[in-house]
Amino acid sequence: MHRFKALILRRSVRIPNFLPHYRNLCSQSSAVVDNDSTENQVLVEGKASSRTAILNRPSALNALNTSMGARLKKLYESWEENSDIGFVVMKGSGRAFSAGGDIATLYRLINEGKMAECKEFFGTLYSFIYLLGTYLKPHVAILNGITMGGGAGVSIPGTFRVATDKTVFATPETQIGFHPDAGASFYLSHLPGYLGEYLALTGERFNGPEMIACGLATHYSLSARLPLLEERLGTLVTDDPSVIEASLEQYGDLAYPDKRSVIHSIETVDKCFAHDTVEEIIGALENEATRSYDEWCTSTLRKLKEASPLSLKVSLRSIREGRFQTLDQCLVREYRMSLQGISKQISSDFCEGVRAQLVDKDFAPKWDPPCLEKVTKDMVDNYFSPLSELEPDLELPIKLREAFT
Template sequence: MQSFSKASSITRRCCRKNLQALTLCHRRLSSSLSQNQNVLNDYLDNQVLVEGKASSRMAILNRPSALNAINTSMGARLNKLYRSWEDNPDIGFVTMKGSGRAFCAGGDIVAVYNMMNQGMLEGCKEFFRTVYSFIYFLGTYLKPHVAILNGITMGGGAGVSIPSSFRIATGRTVFATPETLIGFHPDAGASFYLSHLPGHLGEYLALTGEKLNGAEMVACGLATHYTLSERLPLVEEQLGKLVTDDPSVIEACLQNYCDLVYPDQTSVLNRIGIVDKCFSLDSVEEIIDSLENEAARTNDAWCAATLRRLKESSPLSLKVTLKSIREGRVETFDQCLVREYRMTLHALSKQVSGDICEGVRARMVDRDLAPKWDPPSLEQVSKDMVDHYFSPLSESDSDLELPTKLREAFN
């Protein structure tokens, strides 16, 4: 009996020691997880930095190594910040800029590509929902918004800036919507703002993915102001001193410190006649035929370069994009975003084609610049294929929900 009591005592002491060890281990593990979570949160928060000014706030897109490409966490942080700033009566207006040599090169399409290859379609959908929702919020923002487009401004980067009240281009600005070159379609509101450009410039930019510089952006209305890059610190300094929520005061400030500029003679804006003649036609085939006729008649290098660009793009994407821009002309901003989201989910499903994965692979992952498009030619792209991208979503998916009853969309 005595040895049994002794054994029981030893067992209890061992249990207590094991329990203490387990408790200590759990505390250390919890502490480590908490520290890691804090580090992760700090890292994610640092992808969008904030600077406080006299009567304004500045959001700084801060992924310079990725040209400030927007990911899901950045979209979520922007949504949260902009909502809190709109509700804050001490904040009169908001400014956005990018770190490094880009404003924003677009959405992080390589991350989307990787998620697609890993079967994480819900993550892809969450990304587009988050970013499109922010774009709508920005487009209906109740306070003046200034976007400083100093550097690369492409795709989704244009999406998070073009709806702004003021858009400052510089000598370093490079604008483009190059989605057809990666087997996708211009999105993030592009079918709205491109379709409202002068003449048929929107079709040209959407189909070719060609670039505009800062002076060209001002001339066609994509930007509202222009400044030389070296004068930008002065412009930012003067904006930071303003204590106002009056757009006219911000406008006066920008007029005082920005520059007057015109596109040079080689600009596509000086070819608007030929752009309208060719890109107003009803189909991609007719556009290409018209450009080929012009090239044969005039021996114009611009026509030849435009044709090469079109022939590099996904045939399916070209047809889908042309239809999207044409529909954007008669839709409101929110209708364009909802339709683009639907088109995007159809592209992600790869039911018609996997061109988005092939295009990203060829241009941004393997970089062999040799995509194998499916279908490989315009002739093989049927009307049904194109129409599928504009059809209702399956029962398992929901349309993009925007707060149109609370925040009025614009035409």
């Protein structure tokens, strides 16, 4: 486990059903919230030797939009250049750190044919994630509350991640016909064993202790103690990660996964999710369920059969490729995949998934293709290709900022 934490951390200098959260995000992402100024959507607190970025769309569970991504990038670049700032903190307001990307707005833009704005959304968010992953100063993300999809993307690549008793982590994109993105193919693929495949395909949630156990989080603190932790961080005048870590540990708490947690069944996860294809994974789960009558196998099978068949195959390949790629390579590939996923050239599963879960709320998506057997190799291959010969890839400053593995 310690070895894994060393892998998931940046250089030394440096989760019930989730669909109700998506439904809340859609119903609460109102014009009033979206019309707020960019400055109000990302607040800034100045401390002795640090700055805190506060994601501030609480009624939308701090869902990330293009302007928030652009403001974060601008702020972080200026803070990195400021020698008076030793480290940076990020947190969310309300009951979420961030529920991920603003799916409701993305769905609207797609239906209005505003693909350029969709591309800008993904490009802006992924560029900030790369900045965070190569940041030259220590970074502390306080993951108090819902932390999903893009919310995990703008926190996990940083130096420290503090989970709490209120943290709910998930990458539930296959349930809406998409793929775990925003760097997920990088950090999920570096989890112990085949836990990343399990989380990516099922969209299952993890709580704070489970995040600590697998290395997604570096520290754990009860939410009631966060004011003390934040006050302590605010007094620090340092850019030394070891000093920051000591303060995090000072206000940390012991965290043990519940005895029913999948963390205690990692051998079964590995046995089932190590297979090369989704069909083989499902077959292994069915055999395990028949042999052991394990409720975990039954619930896992149910989640897989509810997800988009195309998304399952695409996501499995994405995680497998991420295991051998750097962060920048994962982000460039995910950018291609995301554009393909919203283009409707291969399938309309993303819009259909959002329609079924968020818009019409009939919770009965009609996936295309409708079953795994009809998902062809060409469909999956095309998902990883540019939209056209003229479509540029995501450009990241890899010559200026070193990528990491």
